[in-house]
Amino acid sequence: MNVKELRQLFPILDQQVNGKPLVYLDSAATSQKPLSVIEAIDNYYRQYNSNVHRGVHTLGTKATDAYEGAREKVRRFIGAASIEEIIFTRGTTTAINLVAASYGRANVREGDEIVITYMEHHSNIIPWQQVARQTGATLKYIPLQPDGTIRLADVEQTVTSNTKIVAVMHVSNVLGTINPVKEIAQIAHKNGAVVVVDGAQSTPHMKVNVQDIDCDFYAFSGHKMCGPTGIGVLYGKKRLLEQMEPVEFGGEMIDFVGLYESTWKELPWKFEGGTPIIAGAIGLGAAIDFLEQIGLDYIAEHEHRLAQYALEQLSTIDGLTIYGPKERAGLVTFNIDGVHPHDVATVLDAEGIAVRAGHHCAQPLMKWLNVTATARASFYLYNTEEEIDALVSALKKTKEYFSYVF
């Protein structure tokens, strides 16, 4: 399937924005959805909407099969050992918060350390700030190289025998850096710490195998990988999840409820209190089918080509600064001298081009880059070289426009 045919599977892409063909370069914020995902959710609501795990009736069984079937698809997709290790959450943020609130508070003590990096998204910073504050632990940062990469020597230096948790993003949503999470996990384990990987920007774009990485926890969101919003996944090693207490209590997650005491269901359901995100999980399952049909290796290669092409083309614009390393995932973050990124994004929008402008939920990284905001173009399987050409030409116009109005 070529990219033209592939684009036809995404109905939203065929439209005009401000009189120009839509050029959607904001997939790192959220990806667009193929018809098969939209239809899977539609079918669930039209044909077998029902609660799961309790109905004796036919629809209840169908819904349960679809929901649990999605869990098996996720297990296979990320190479987990068993479905007991796959917990559905609202998204990456909820997944990391679950680890912080359950594993973090139970295992981190005063004097311990939690290690993260300067490039983390707020969702992989604030939960750890909270654990550190509540337990009296210290939060430490692995420094970055000038090109926005991490040196393993710095990881070795920062992680000590007092470190209990190392939390790191697999791929940076700003720099595009692909972090050596497998090596970081080895260093963490050598020091007796667990590793939490934020996979929000990796899982949609490359083959991920949690057993190969040997991470203890891995979190990601459905909506960035062609799935719906409101569904995400926490992978955790069974041995750790078994020791952990749930953070939400109520229906669905219980085994036996007494007047004064209750017991929990087995994994993974003890972490899924309340009616689960049934349509979301089914949509995510359909997204995984879709991505596997296209092929993660093809997607990674396509995006790599686009990112390298974008780097090459954008560097022809005078006064444009690009952040992050040359070898990167499918996104480019930049600034134009003298034009604020919001103004850049507004001019691009007038040309039908959607990019993100702002701090990208990474204020500590913005501080490290010594900027308050940046513009970001991010790519996915449906983007084309022509769209990057449109971006470059619109950016040249932006520069001219602002030099004229000044």
Place this chain on the structure above:
Amino acid sequence: MSFNSHLDTLYRQVIMDHYKNPRNRGVLEGEHVDINMNNPTCGDRIHLTLKVEDGKIVDAKFEGEGCSISMSSASMMTEAIKGKTIEEALKLSTIFSDMMQGKDYDDSIDLGDIEALQGVSKFPARIKCATLAWKAMEKGLHEQQD
């Protein structure tokens, strides 16, 4: 040279002039009202200082970081409220808020340069940029009134 007339309704010459040459940039010394405000969704921030004597704003300065709309709006706001009473400044803020929401606004008061920001109402994603400085001013004056 203009390649997009839609954009010209937003980026008016007078806005760009205030962005390039901001009026009242800096921090007041001595006794003053001090307000810090930011827009958490985008990172724009403003530090506004106001000198209020006998219910009247006798001086105003701002510093901050942000886009052309937020910084020019701050520059225009400080110009507009100098010499006004607290009540007059708050009234102006209400008029500005109505203007941003595309509502009919009280046109009995001469808005001067501020009128140029009217085009922002056609760019919903940018309204928060324009109102940041005004929200800071309102907050400071309300604290002063309490």
